[in-house]
Amino acid sequence: MRKTLLAGALALAAGAALAAVPNNTLLIMTSADISTLDPAMVYDTASGEIAENIYETLVTYKGRSVSELEGLLATSWNISPDGKTYTFTLRKGVKFHSGNEFTCADAEYSLRRNLVTNNHDSGNWFIAESLLGTSGNAADDPQAVTWARISNAVKCNAQGQLVLTLPARDPALLVKLAYTGQAIVDKKHAISIGEWDGTEATWKQWVGKDLNDSNLSKRPSGTGAYQLVRRDSANIVLRAFDGYWGGKPKLENVIVQIVGEQATRLEALKKGDADFVETGGRPALSQLQGVPGIKIFDGIPNNSASAIFMNENIKDPAVLGSGKLDGKGIPANFFADVNVRKAFSYSFDYDRYIKEVQLGKGTKRTMLLPDSFFGYDPKVKTYTYDPKQAAAFFRKAFGGQLWQNGFVLRASYRANSVPSQTAMEILKTNIEKLNPKFKVELQPKPWSEFLRSSREGKEAMILIGWAPDYADPDNFLYTFYHSNGFYNPRANFKDALLDKLLDQARQTIDPAKRKALYSQVGQRAYEQAYYILMPAGIGFVAYQDRVKGLEENFNIMFSGITGNYWRVLSKAGL
Template sequence: MKKFALLTSLMISGAALAASPADTLVIQSAGDVPTMDPGVTYDTASSALVDNMYETLLTYSGASLTKLEPLLATKWTISNGGKTYTFDLRKNVKFHNGDTMTCADAQYTFERNLVTNSGESGNWFIAESLLGTQNNANDDKNVTWAKIDGAVQCNAAGQLVFTLPKVDPAFLAKLAYTGQAIVNKKYSASIGEWDGTEATWKTWVGKDLTGSNLSQKPMGTGPYKLVRYDANNYLFTAFDGYWGKKPAIKNVVRQKVPELAARQQAILRGDADIIEGAGRSVDEAQIKGKPGITWVDDLPNTTATAFFMNENIKSGALLGSGKLDGKGIPANFFSDVNVRRAFSYAFNYQQYITDVQKGKGKQRTMLLPDSFPGYDAKVKTYSYDAKKAEQYFKQAWGGNLWKNGFVLTANYRANTPASQTAMEMLKKSIESINPKFKINIQPKQWSEMLASSKRGEEAMIIIGWAPDYADADNFMYTFYASDGFYSPRSNFKDASIDKWLKQARTTVNQAERNRLYSLVGNRAYEQAPYILMPAPVAYTFYSSRVTGEGLTKATYNPMTSLNWKGLTKK
């Protein structure tokens, strides 16, 4: 008890830990934690903590991306032609305050997510499944309390029943997402959150829960509970009333340490067990092979990144003259497929893999992880070919582009060397093809670029997508559909692609879905809406004092946060 009290004191005062004890896991990250409310968790920093305090109905089985297993549920059945899901819930599960979890808590959780849903909360895709729309009641008048209440109910047997308006082959995978973790209804209402009633739901529609009372005072069923925290430090302890296997590590400390050198020194000294790295080139040079470090390489990468070529740029500030006169570009500059194909041939993919990814990269055929069902390795890819780029530039805009030239201004995320290098490579390549071609690149703060690109104001940016759920739909619809999440940033529209994507959403036949996604991939190659960035090979490293599930190739799952309960430390 004395050691625990001392550790708490050091953590809250911000003092550095030294020779961290075997019963304490120390994690250091560069940034802060936006929220601890599951209902608005939509980033990796937040989910890393939420996933250990809260639990979902089901989760991924081991390292599998396709097999799901019960967590707070014990089993489920599917009926009504694939539109009704009935879940049996685990008995005698306790929240951290001692309350017993009931079906009412689960119903409240999903209704709360549907009520407060916003595009930035991560609940848009569960709303799409249960209500038939990504929007909340403020943005879609067809969303009513009756629809929300009818979508999820507890039956007389205490089972949780979801009723979908149409078949959704990705529904179970969506339930494994962090944001669908079960919260305590009675406790939430007692601290000022929505009370779960029809009388008050309207006042909570679309409400930002980032700094909610539940975020400040989380209360889950998970293996760890929050003891205390300040701006830079979080202290968790194993929950004695946890229904599952008791964690081997008693305490977990999460520290914000912005300085990379300080994090590196901490793990090399043994003061920290897990730290946020700085990318392969830096981590290999500074960390790999050092005493006391375990390095795990060749892990699956489930992100997808691309150059977006906006076909309807809604900001005059980036257009120069606004004409194809050698002094700017028109707002629809990228609407000509020949421009997009030329840009795609102008990027040196292999050079990027060699120089930036240190040879640990892979050129994909689609904006979909190659480990996901639906990926087609036979779809054609673009390769660096200056002659073909020149050919398409000469065809673009009836020959006027080649004749007059252009000036394009492109922003990239500030302080990201990989994005800056990619932009510089493309700029150098294109400007070498024709002296009349000019690309100005400039850094921009990430939050500002996210907001402006969502408004369609960025001409060309590099942005990626990490999956919310392990289903091809989460990538293919997001990138390629004219009403997909990223559509405002690209303004790409293709009637055939839209038709195939919608068909893939209405069947549970995986072979048919694979066929449809192959059609999309081939059509996207022809239309070239994006320049597909090579995918880096994932890796991780940690203190050799730590072992356990999620740290090895055999147990690593890119869809889940690291579960502290499966770790041991010596």
């Protein structure tokens, strides 16, 4: 029976015309291609949604809470009085998809592998900070990252417990371990397919290695409720794992289809050919509300921060045109002039974006931090759409040369993202109105290409967001504003004052003092206009009403569309 049902699922993935998705199958449509299925490299929400259902972490968020944790592959843990040693008792009777038994050796291998391969494209910098006292790897920081330090930081004791030893207290360690990137992989399986063998003899060969297209990404083996069946450029097919320790899920199959056109995705949802789709912005709701069989889960708090980046050191000559202030291009340091950044900030129509994209259900942010997070200061000043101010700052830029000669700016946005395209078009229109010599050329790019070129510093201007790895303001503010932050290669600015404030905040225990430091960060960032802050919309999910278990289990810390482990979902009639 399973083979027959799976064959039906595969036919659906191939595009067979069916009136509705079978009851034993969940079909999700997204526009973003999947960068990787190797947890060590998962650092985007599209890849994360799949990875967090194939693999499991030691701990996870409890129910809908973003602060309470519960054990997943760990059943309990103890913290030493000095806060530097964590001892995890691990779950027994757990199998990997390969059939291998889960043991402490797998947890030890997984976290050590993350510390060894840690690179600028992965999310392992923050676990490296906790366990090694540095965000770098052995190539970046050879004094701090040695085999002795890695093996001492992560090891199994004689009782089969995992012991993590930190150089300094980190109250956020447990929530960091709940992040998908710290999921436990199958050591025996990984080694058998050519991944790192876990030994001191070979570790240096794997330092900082790009694992996006690793053998483990192609052939994953986790302990999660779903295992990979096949993957191609348009479809990812997964099947419920019979040996799952938590009991076999009710949904036999999950199919993730990559469908670029928004209209196609919305039509599939309306016809019942998909259970969840990436809808795009709030205007899509007008096409879905009142449609029989579709349910709207609205009012989801916004747990992310988005901005238009202005790269101060653009590293792609193709983007620069002439590379000069001659009206035919821009210099690499175009956005290094604060007057240019302020002019662009005054050129964006924030209210129009809220009205058109968020249908009035959006708010301006004062800093790149969710307003529900500790440290957010609503009193920090914000920019408004003001063409006169924009023109005044453009006239000041580069000693008047920019206004006199004009420029051609080539900017990118994520392909098939209507909100991103609309935002960039609003900016383009308003800037080109100011001076006939100002030209902004927009280009859509596939998600994986967009991520790669932006992290290489090759994009002049992009719109991108940040979803939290863990619930702490440092995860946002350090990421966006510090010169060592994850997003710095996309923005390429260094502000000594911001670095000092953020470093100090990391070491400040007193909440009032820490909050004051973050207020100063917000004010300094406003004065320097490092980003154009996007208004935050209220989230929603449109889905087939036959799907059960979504709303009562929805957690904003999860990746992707469903906001859940798929194993908690079912369909009416099952």
